[in-house]
Amino acid sequence: MNSKKQYITQTLLHLLFWCAVLFFFTLIFSADNTIDSNSFYFSLFLMPITIGTTYISIYKLIPNYLITKRYFLFGLYSLYTVIMSVFSIMFSLFFGIAFLTNFMFTKVESLTRNTLFIIACIYLVVIVVSAFKLLTLNLNQSKQNAELEGKIFEAQLKLKEQELKYLKMQIHPHFLFNTLNTIYGFSLKKSDQTPDMILKLSNLLDYLLYQVDKPLVPISDEINHIKDYISLEKTRFNETLDINFEIKNSTETPSVAPMLFLPFVENSFKHGKIINGKLSIRIAFVYNSEKIKFSISNSHEKQLSKPHGIGLKNIEKRLKLLYKGQYDLIISESESNYSVQLKLNLQHV
Numbered sequence: 001m002n003s004k005k006q007y008i009t010q011t012l013l014h015l016l017f018w019c020a021v022l023f024f025f026t027l028i029f030s031a032d033n034t035i036d037s038n039s040f041y042f043s044l045f046l047m048p049i050t051i052g053t054t055y056i057s058i059y060k061l062i063p064n065y066l067i068t069k070r071y072f073l074f075g076l077y078s079l080y081t082v083i084m085s086v087f088s089i090m091f092s093l094f095f096g097i098a099f100l101t102n103f104m105f106t107k108v109e110s111l112t113r114n115t116l117f118i119i120a121c122i123y124l125v126v127i128v129v130s131a132f133k134l135l136t137l138n139l140n141q142s143k144q145n146a147e148l149e150g151k152i153f154e155a156q157l158k159l160k161e162q163e164l165k166y167l168k169m170q171i172h173p174h175f176l177f178n179t180l181n182t183i184y185g186f187s188l189k190k191s192d193q194t195p196d197m198i199l200k201l202s203n204l205l206d207y208l209l210y211q212v213d214k215p216l217v218p219i220s221d222e223i224n225h226i227k228d229y230i231s232l233e234k235t236r237f238n239e240t241l242d243i244n245f246e247i248k249n250s251t252e253t254p255s256v257a258p259m260l261f262l263p264f265v266e267n268s269f270k271h272g273k274i275i276n277g278k279l280s281i282r283i284a285f286v287y288n289s290e291k292i293k294f295s296i297s298n299s300h301e302k303q304l305s306k307p308h309g310i311g312l313k314n315i316e317k318r319l320k321l322l323y324k325g326q327y328d329l330i331i332s333e334s335e336s337n338y339s340v341q342l343k344l345n346l347q348h349v
Contacts (some may be wrong), residue, residue, distance in 0.1 A: 216256060290347050
């Protein structure tokens with residue numbers, strides 16, 4: 001029903017436009033003409049050629065050859081159209097003048113002006129309508145391109161979200177496995193510290209299960225859960241742990257992606273080496289509303305080092321997805337030290 005109504009509307013608009021063109025021709029060709037009635041009929045003889053040439057241009061040449069960038073065929077068929085239309089115009093002029101003058105061929109000088117002027121008027125209509133058609137096609141193409149880009153962007157966004165969820169799912173069991181092993185060891189000893197460890201683990205689980213699905217969390221939350229994790233590890237390492245945790249911050253608290261720093265801390269405990277009776281770990285946060293600087297280092301023996309597992313690789317992937325072009329990750333390794341430095345630029349995120 002809507003398509004039928006649209007078809008009728010377009011037909012009426014076309015009829016209205018060609019009536020306007022007929023009025024335009026009548027007005028132009030009647031200038032300085034004493035036979036006013038003949039100007040209208042003379043214009044009618046030219047309308048079929050004008051309409052036919054225009055529709056060939058806008059419904060055949062432009063969409064089938066110009067828009068599709070078949071320029072050679074467009075030029076060739078346009079030349080054919082011009083030649084045929086010029087011959088048709090000459091034919092219409094001859095019979096139009098003959099009919100209107102009863103084949104007397106008098107009093108036609110002011111009516112016809114000259115052949116080139118008449119051809120120019122006809123092709124002025126063809127060019128104007130063709131330009132409007134070309135503009136309409138370009139606007140429609142731009143709209144379609146914008147819609148397609150929007151769909152592509154939406155698909156990329158969904159893919160990005162799925163990849164992030166997959167990476168987080170990998171982090172969860174990796175982190176929990178180490179922590180539960182620690183609590184299991186203390187439960188075997190029936191240590192009085194076990195309840196406190198379970199409480200801290202409960203806080204960490206709440207963070208993992210509920211907060212980690214948020215796109216951003218205050219950095220203070222991340223730091224607090226790092227402290228809970230360190231407390232659990234202190235219980236496990238006892239006197240063999242030498243840890244220093246420094247925080248330098250402004251009054252403003254920026255937001256970051258959850259679980260962004262905790263895996264680095266976990267790796268330091270998991271892959272760090274006790275040297276001279278101590279596992280040495282140094283952690284530092286320096287942040288304000290525009291940037292975050294995080295550094296961590298741990299004692300380490302290079303010749304005994306093993307790959308740092310999926311945790312570090314996942315973080316690197318997440319950084320590329322979430323902070324592309326806005327982060328600087330430096331990982332260095334020496335004979336006795338393993339360190340990570342991460343700088344985040346929050347201004348353009």
